[in-house]
Amino acid sequence: MNLKTSMAVYQKELLEISRDRRTLISMVVVPLVAIPLMLNLVNRFMSSREKQAEGEALTVGVLSEAKVPTVLGALKAAGFRPVVKEDLRGAVEKKEVAASVEEAQDASGPHISVYIDRTRQASDIAGDKIRAALDKLKTETVRASLRGSGISEKVLTPFTTQRVNVASDKKMSGLIFGSALGYIVILLMFTGAMYPAIDMTAGEKERRTLEAVLSSPAGRTEIVFGKIAATATAAFITAVLTLGSMAYSFRFSAKSAQTQEVFQMAAPEISSLLMALVAVIPTALMAASLMVAIALFAKSYKEGQSYLTPIVMLAAFPAVVGMLPGLELTPTLALIPIFNVCQLIKQIFLGDFSRQAFAIACIANLAYAAIGFAIAARIFKNEGVLFRV
Amino acid sequence: MIQVDKLAKFFHDKKRGVVHALDHVSFEVKEREIFGLLGPNGAGKTTCLRLLATILKPTEGTATVGGADIVRSPEQVRRKIGFLSGDMGSYARLTPREVLAFFGKLNGLEGQKLRQGIDEMVRIFEFGEYANTKIDKLSTGMKQKVAIARTVLHDPPILILDEPSAGLDVPTARLIENFILQAKESGKSIIFSTHVMEEAEYLCDRIGVVHQGKLAAIGTMDQLRELTGKQRLREIFLDLLDMSERGQGARA
Numbered sequence: 254m255n256l257k258t259s260m261a262v263y264q265k266e267l268l269e270i271s272r273d274r275r276t277l278i279s280m281v282v283v284p285l286v287a288i289p290l291m292l293n294l295v296n297r298f299m300s301s302r303e304k305q306a307e308g309e310a311l312t313v314g315v316l317s318e319a320k321v322p323t324v325l326g327a328l329k330a331a332g333f334r335p336v337v338k339e340d341l342r343g344a345v346e347k348k349e350v351a352a353s354v355e356e357a358q359d360a361s362g363p364h365i366s367v368y369i370d371r372t373r374q375a376s377d378i379a380g381d382k383i384r385a386a387l388d389k390l391k392t393e394t395v396r397a398s399l400r401g402s403g404i405s406e407k408v409l410t411p412f413t414t415q416r417v418n419v420a421s422d423k424k425m426s427g428l429i430f431g432s433a434l435g436y437i438v439i440l441l442m443f444t445g446a447m448y449p450a451i452d453m454t455a456g457e458k459e460r461r462t463l464e465a466v467l468s469s470p471a472g473r474t475e476i477v478f479g480k481i482a483a484t485a486t487a488a489f490i491t492a493v494l495t496l497g498s499m500a501y502s503f504r505f506s507a508k509s510a511q512t513q514e515v516f517q518m519a520a521p522e523i524s525s526l527l528m529a530l531v532a533v534i535p536t537a538l539m540a541a542s543l544m545v546a547i548a549l550f551a552k553s554y555k556e557g558q559s560y561l562t563p564i565v566m567l568a569a570f571p572a573v574v575g576m577l578p579g580l581e582l583t584p585t586l587a588l589i590p591i592f593n594v595c596q597l598i599k600q601i602f603l604g605d606f607s608r609q610a611f612a613i614a615c616i617a618n619l620a621y622a623a624i625g626f627a628i629a630a631r632i633f634k635n636e637g638v639l640f641r642v
Numbered sequence: 643m644i645q646v647d648k649l650a651k652f653f654h655d656k657k658r659g660v661v662h663a664l665d666h667v668s669f670e671v672k673e674r675e676i677f678g679l680l681g682p683n684g685a686g687k688t689t690c691l692r693l694l695a696t697i698l699k700p701t702e703g704t705a706t707v708g709g710a711d712i713v714r715s716p717e718q719v720r721r722k723i724g725f726l727s728g729d730m731g732s733y734a735r736l737t738p739r740e741v742l743a744f745f746g747k748l749n750g751l752e753g754q755k756l757r758q759g760i761d762e763m764v765r766i767f768e769f770g771e772y773a774n775t776k777i778d779k780l781s782t783g784m785k786q787k788v789a790i791a792r793t794v795l796h797d798p799p800i801l802i803l804d805e806p807s808a809g810l811d812v813p814t815a816r817l818i819e820n821f822i823l824q825a826k827e828s829g830k831s832i833i834f835s836t837h838v839m840e841e842a843e844y845l846c847d848r849i850g851v852v853h854q855g856k857l858a859a860i861g862t863m864d865q866l867r868e869l870t871g872k873q874r875l876r877e878i879f880l881d882l883l884d885m886s887e888r889g890q891g892a893r894a
Contacts, residue, residue: 261747265736272735272776461731465792468695468725468802469748470717636698637653 254478258471262479263486266453270487276448280487284441284494292502302374309375310382314338314345314353314368321356323363324387328354331386333379342368351379424603432576434602435595438495438533439572443540443565445491446484450544451557453480459553463639474630477545481626484541485534492533496526528601532611535618536594540568542625549632549639575599582606587613590621643800643831644671644694648703651689663689665855666703671800671833676826678846679835680879686855687835688727691804694833695725708800721749723800724793728808734778738769738788741777742795749796763791783814790821801825803834807841819845839875849875851882858886 270276313333315321321328321335328335338344341353345368353368365387369380396406420428457463466476544561551557568591575595580586582596593614600606632638651664664686671677679687692698694707696716705712708722733741742763746756764773767787772780777788793801803822807815815838822845825832836842842849843863850860859866859882867873870881 257752258748261744265733265740265744268740269733269735460734461727461729462733464692464697464727465725465730465745465789466748467697468720468723469745470720470750471748472717640698 255472255475258475259479259482262466262471262476263482266449266480266483267486270449270452270483273448273452276445276452276487279441279448280445280491281494283444284491284498288437288441288495288498289502292499306375306378310351310378312336312350313379313383314341314350316341316355321354323356324354324365324390327386327390328383331382333383333386345370345376348373351375352383354383421604424605428578428603432578432599434496434499434529435598436569436572436576437499438492438529438598439536439591439595440565440569441495442488442492442533442537443544443568446488446537446540446544447558447561447565449484449487450480450541450548451551451554451561453484454545454548455551455557456554458551458639467639473633477630477633478626481538481541481545481629484545485537488537488540489530489534492537493530496529500526525602525604529598532594532597532601532615535615535622536591538622539590539618539625542622542629546625546629546632549629571595582610582614584610584613588617590618593617643673643675644677644705644707644833646670646690646694646703646705649690649693649700649705650702651686651693651698652701662855664693664700664852667852667855667857668703669850669857669860671831672847673831674826674829675831675847676822676845677831677833678842678849679833679852680837680839680842680849681835681852682883685852687852688804689855690852691725691727691802691833691835694719695723695802696720697725722798723802724796724798725802726789726793726804726806728805728810730789732777732785732788735776737774737776738780738791739764739773741788741792745792746795751796759795763795767791782810783817786810786814786817790818794825799830801830801832801834803832805835805837807836807838815841839879843875851879851886853883853886856886858882 270280311333313328313335315325315335315337316339317337318325318335325335336344336350338350338353341355344350345353348370351369351373355366355368357364357366367380367383367387370376371380392409395409399406399408418425457466467473544564547560547564548557551560571589571592572595574580575592576599580596582593582600586596587593587610593610597606597611597614600610646667646669648666648668649664650662650666652660652662655661667686667690669677679690681687689698693700694705694712696712696719700713707719710718710722712719733744736744739760742760743756746752746759751759763769767790769784769787769791772784777785780788801822806822807818810818819841822832822834834845846863848860848862849866851858851866859869861869863875866875866878866882870878870885872878872881
């Protein structure tokens, strides 16, 4: 194979895609603008919802203050504003109050019912706060009874419990950052490869520039190799920009206390980012060879889009599976394309990836890329596909 | 320079079945000769030129181009030719210099030789400041000049031109005619297809008429006049098509 020819094709393709608006949007604008914008919007939305929910969560419906004699003091002490409502259940359903409290008397004593709507954040928060206030009241009531009977209050707490998270900040970051990242990187990488792949194949057919290249001494295998390498470069640049953009967004865009904690914890380390980039190179080559091979069948740019859009969606499926918690990258699972790299990215950020799985996944993806290249080269030699004769 | 020997190309069409796009055609193109291929649409001209340029593979028969066999040594053939088609597009996002650099590299030029070649093309075709302007901003005439320049940049001894003046205005078509004549003067062999009878009459040393994939006649203008008894090429051409449809093969 004449690598000089492939290099000439590669350079020309890169020059062309660097001047193509559609490619630039998918390769540069989406990762650099859309991702930070999306994260920022999510951040702002979470922050504003958080504040709104906290304000709403303080309203509690009661039939009348007199009808909740046991718990009224505890609710007020917890900061709740009792609001008189005739239909306690309906008031929660109609979002007039965050929660409602009803007190009834039976043979065993007062019975408290708390009405909440678990689909509403404010109502859920109110439910938790009311339960905490009532638990506190219950403990104080028991304590008062014990004081009169001479039994020690220690019987209430025979032991204490404490949950200790042994996961490091890096591992927590991996859980948050790595799970979502694999999916987003794969999705954007395939989208980033899609337009160049169409432009270099169906686009050349449509613009009638292919014949001139085919009549040159350049071999068809060399031409395809140059095209696949250029498409893979576009895919890889998309991955680099996506990773960088997400890392930056996580580190600097936190707005609320809650998101700040999550986002800053999720900000990944540089070494993990570099490792993840190494892991995506074989996948970029695989995506490029697959997309070039398929786009070669299209006669026009439009037709190419309709062929490759389902491929991007198809690629998203193993990526979604890779996001699921509890999955480990075993040597067998490391053979599954796309899933393996998503899982690998997650484990790299968790800091406990296996070198064996890393090697298997990379070799498997390179093998798939080589198969894709061989198929693309074969298709490119088929004049029936190129000229529809 | 070109010897075509019973060259045939068949392909399968869903509606029409097996189509004989080119049906065992034989002819030759000599050194420093301009050979014209004439024929109605779908006659097989483009298929024949694509086969000679090794873009397509023949079903049967073969040809040698500059001594290299199109089946056995397609890459050798492509080293000796410059191929230009009238409906070929151009790389709109690249500049003429970038297009020339690309095709120069594909043809094995590099370094100083490539730079000199590009500079020479820029001078000969008078690109001037447009040499660094994106092609989609250039006029049709200028685009055609770029196409010609990339065809001859590597100085091939043989030119294969498929309707090179199709759809061009008179001044731009004149540019093509001059290019073909200059190429002949510089010692090249040229085979080209055209629908413009006036152009063929003016340029060609010999003409081959293709109809329904077969060669209906071949010869100089005088030989074709003698064969048909007609004077103008348009009349000769129509006469030859009639004869071909009646099954009267004619060779001058």
